[in-house]
Each structure stands twice: as C-alpha cells, then as structure tokens.
Amino acid sequence: xxxxxxxxxxxxxxxxxxxxxxxxxxxxxxxxxxxxxxxxxxxxxxxxxxxxxxxxxxxxxxxxxxxxxxxxxxxxxxxxxxxxxxxxxxxxxxxxxxxxxxxxxxxxxxxxxxxxxxxxxxxxxxxxxxxxxxxxxxxxxxxxxxxxxxxxxxxxxxxxxxxxxxxxxxxxxxxxxxxxxxxxxxxxxxxxxxxxxxxxxxxxxxxxxxxxxxxxxxxxxxxxxxxxxxxxxxxxxxxxxxxxxxxxxxxxxxxxxxxxxxxxxxxx
Numbered sequence: 001x002x003x004x005x006x007x008x009x010x011x012x013x014x015x016x017x018x019x020x021x022x023x024x025x026x027x028x029x030x031x032x033x034x035x036x037x038x039x040x041x042x043x044x045x046x047x048x049x050x051x052x053x054x055x056x057x058x059x060x061x062x063x064x065x066x067x068x069x070x071x072x073x074x075x076x077x078x079x080x081x082x083x084x085x086x087x088x089x090x091x092x093x094x095x096x097x098x099x100x101x102x103x104x105x106x107x108x109x110x111x112x113x114x115x116x117x118x119x120x121x122x123x124x125x126x127x128x129x130x131x132x133x134x135x136x137x138x139x140x141x142x143x144x145x146x147x148x149x150x151x152x153x154x155x156x157x158x159x160x161x162x163x164x165x166x167x168x169x170x171x172x173x174x175x176x177x178x179x180x181x182x183x184x185x186x187x188x189x190x191x192x193x194x195x196x197x198x199x200x201x202x203x204x205x206x207x208x209x210x211x212x213x214x215x216x217x218x219x220x221x222x223x224x225x226x227x228x229x230x231x232x233x234x235x236x237x238x239x240x241x242x243x244x245x246x247x248x249x250x251x252x253x254x255x256x257x258x259x260x261x262x263x264x265x266x267x268x
Contacts, residue, residue: 044087044255046079050107051093052100060187061095062113062200063228069093071234072241085245086252086261096196097184103208103219108258109241110205110219115197118177119186125193126173129153140191157186201227204240207259217259222267 019027031037049072052058054065072091073080079089092103095113103110128136130153137144138151153173158166165179166186173193175186187194204226205219226236244258247268252261 043083044085045081045083045089046076046085047088047090048080049073049091049093050101052095054093054095054113058095059191060098060113060184060196062115062196063095063111063202064230065093065095065111065113067230068111068228068234068237071230072238075238079245085249087255087257089245089248089258097182098188104205105208105216105218106210107208107219108206109244110208111202111237112205113200114182114203114225115200116225117197117199119175119180119197120195121173121175122193122195123172126153126190127171129190129193130168136190136192138189140188157189160185201225204237206244207257207262209257209259217263220259220262220267 049069051065051069052061054063054067055061056064056066069091079085089109090107091109091111092101092107093111094101094103097112097114099112103112125136129138129151132151138156153168158164158168158173162183162185163179163181165176167174187196202225203221204223206222207217208219209217223240226240228234228237248258248261251265251268252258256264
C-alpha cells in the first residue's frame, strides 16, 4: 500500500534476465532519471541503507532514523553507484536497542539509538502494573488471549535484568542506571511506567556480517554515544564514517569485509 517495492537480492535469489551489457546504462538512466527510482548498488560498494520507522511511529526511538538514513543516502551517492571499496558495505539504523532491523547482526556499520541519562520511572504506573490494573496490561497487551498467570514484577522484570541493576522493594522500583546495559526488557514489559531517557543519541557499532569467509559476526561497539544533530549535517557521524572508510580502503584485501579486517588487524 505504500507504493514502494524493495527487492532483496540475497546473493542471487532475484535475478533479472533479458538484457545485454550495452543496454545496462540506458536502463539505469531510465529507472533513476525518468521513473525516479532509487537503485541500490551491487558489488563492492555502499549498499542501500535501511532503517526502522524511528520517531515517525515509535515512542522508543532515540533519534530520527529516517532523517539520518535519508541524509547519508544522499551524501554518499558516489559510494552507492561507483564502486571503490574492497567489498560491500552496509549501513543500518535502529532507533533503540530493540534493534528491529537487526542492524547489530546485519550491517558493517550499525547506528543504534541509546540514551545517557536515567531511565524515566513513573512509580504510580509501576504500582498499577503490580496491582494488575486491567488498564495497564504487561507487554502493552501483546500477550492477551493466553493465560500467562498474574503479573509478577520480580519474576518478569527484575529477575530478568541481565545486570540485576533493578530492585523492587514492595512500593518503589529502583534502578542502578550506572549498571544498566539498556537492553529494553523492562521498558518493553512496562511501557507506561518506564521510558527511555531524555539525553538521547546513538551508539555506533562496526563489523557485523553474514557468514562468507570467517563465519557470522556481530557488531563491535566503536562509539558508545554520539549526538544525532541534523543542524550540523551530522558532522560527528560522517567524520567517523569517513575515517573508517579511509582505513578500510587502504588496508582491506579484495573481498574483505570491514569486520574481517578488524579481526585481522584489530581496531586501529
């Protein structure tokens, strides 16, 4: 219903036959200039960036993913269409650590929304969840229709915190934010009681890829926090990108992804 078609190639699942090499540039021109289509690259270049809906639809989003994705798509058109890299390179943008586009596993450079200050707590709403108020269903009502038993804040929230930085004393919920890893579990379970902080930005991770040479890799944290500021054309973000590209293009072997170069040489 959106009027957009996004073709996912996945190394050969979709192959268009029926043209010849001399016609390729004509077809490219017709699609991009006459029909106004955005063609992602193939080969050793920047692939079409992908993002979640971000702040246009989601209250968890810590930055405007669509604005950053749009900016970088325009900023790096040459890298999209005129290959210069050792191998392919992917950006993906997640507005929060829920990682709805799986950027941490599927992109050479992942931008994941985060916050620097404290998780916002509405203690009255926490007690509404504990009291089983029907207007405050756990997980925003996603588990309706099945008997999961009564809500238990210790069993379903505090005990599942990966760093055990939360404590329920029977009246108030306490969070040791210094030890919070922003996994989003508590916020997902009690979205009307807990919200992301106000000092928001994104973390930059690098090096994820699917298995080709050295197996699957998750992204490694490179920049813990960077403000996402469209007013200065995202200067802090583009500086990180271009420094990494300069190093990768200088040191990377043919068909060596960024993550494989990091494995071979370490962070430089």
